[in-house]
Amino acid sequence: MPPGPDLSVSPAEPERDASSACEADGEEARQRPDAAALYAAEAPRLWRFFRRRIPCPDEADDLVQETFTRALRQGARSSLRNPGGYLTRIAQNLLRDRAKIARRRSADLHVPADGEIPAAADPLHLLEVRDMLDRLEAVMLELPKTTREIFMAHRLEGLTYAEIARRTGLTIKQVEKAIARAMVELDRALGSR
Incomplete structure (x- = not known):
């Protein structure tokens, strides 16, 4: 499995004095659950979840990354009682989105078997x-x-x-x-x- 997302990088902030910067960083760390620890704890379980449903290990890796990306994009969820359940819900939604896209693609490729020849057919x-x-x-x-x-x-x-x-x-x-x-x-x- 690839390494987790680099969660230590934060957007550029205006300069602050050293004491207020330390206080703000400490407060931000307390508000945001430790994403690296959450990744270490939940990524293997999510990878197994995807591998049971997807034959390609690389796709499972990508979907684990996308799951955490979507979770982090939602903002700090320090009040989550069950972060594993939240990540599982995101993973299920990713699979559902993937299935919808596949259905759309296969519908575009469908040719009726009633004998009619499509106009552009060779x-x-x-x-x-x-x-x-x-x-x-x-x-x-x-x-x-x-x-x-x-x-x-x-x-x-x-x-x-x-x-x-x-x-x-x-x-x-x-x-x-x-x-x-x-x-x-x-x-x-x-x-x-």
Whole structure:
């Protein structure tokens, strides 16, 4: 994990005499919770929180930094009873924002499958895609019924091997073999042009 934000830097202040500067710095330190200690205590927990939800460790690091940046941007919260909970709420909001952005991006890329050709679509590319889909459909129809149903249950319904095994009465190993067989046939169909 990268080092925490440098919280010791403060904006330039007008010159003060030495005694008032020391008093003000002491008062500011008492009002602001020790951000470095808070970072040391909470950053590993937040990193694990993000890693459970995001596959990339670098993104988790960035989100931990963003969480603390947002918390510090909100100002001194010395009256917080549960700073860990506050940081968790910020982390959840970051993930929610990230999901909204991803949904918007995927909506922009969505092409309806009702047969209408988008105006700017490349006709050659569309023919290649239709040809690939035709080959995939032909291969799927050639698969044994059980293999096809197992593959569809896993890929389309998102069932686990164990759930498929319970549903079909097969062993998990048989389910694995059926899915592998289907994948080999589909790969062979896509590889032959």
